[in-house]
Amino acid sequence: MRKTIILNLDDPDDSVYHSILLLLSTRQTDMGIEIITNxxxxxxxxxxxxxxxxxxxxxxxxxxxxxxxxxxxxxxxxxxxxxxxxxxxxxxxxxxxxxxxxxxxxxxxxxxxxxxxxxxxxxxxxxxxxxxxxxxxxxxxxxxxxxxxxx
Missing domain, CATH: 1.10.10.10 (Winged helix-like DNA-binding domain superfamily/Winged helix DNA-binding domain)
Known part of the structure; x- marks a missing residue:
């Protein structure tokens, strides 16, 4: 089953945003994740x-x-x-x-x-x-x- 996660943060410099993006990008190929930025x-x-x-x-x-x-x-x-x-x-x-x-x-x-x-x-x-x-x-x-x- 394909799931979509959308992050919409007001401050792209927010540490939470960067932590999530880093986590997803390091597991991108293992989990079949595609990251699309604005x-x-x-x-x-x-x-x-x-x-x-x-x-x-x-x-x-x-x-x-x-x-x-x-x-x-x-x-x-x-x-x-x-x-x-x-x-x-x-x-x-x-x-x-x-x-x-x-x-x-x-x-x-x-x-x-x-x-x-x-x-x-x-x-x-x-x-x-x-x-x-x-x-x-x-x-x-x-x-x-x-x-x-x-x-």
Missing amino acids: PKDEMIISSELKIRQAERRAYFKDSEIALTRKEYDILLYLLQNINQVLTFTQIYEYVWKEPDYGTGQEVVSHHVRSLRRKLYLDKSSGCYLRTVRGVGYSLEKQKSCIGYPGG
């Missing part, structure tokens, strides 16, 4: 760069890009605030969840440099990380650069 979960950043939020993974030309937890969190925060300048302090306090005691600019800049090396974003791709000297960063996009499949 297609809106996949963010298309450029024609070659995609992010799957439920998995916390980024892909370039269908190959996974190894991002650290902080790199991923910074990227997601910039995506959530597309075309807006975020200060070093805003990024630091959002990602590290603590006040910026004066080291935020250095720490955030280090992670953004690493993101740039890994993501291959430039103006020709339609999306790029813009530095606002002395202020922070902005993820800039051209029309229809970032979207969700089917929506």
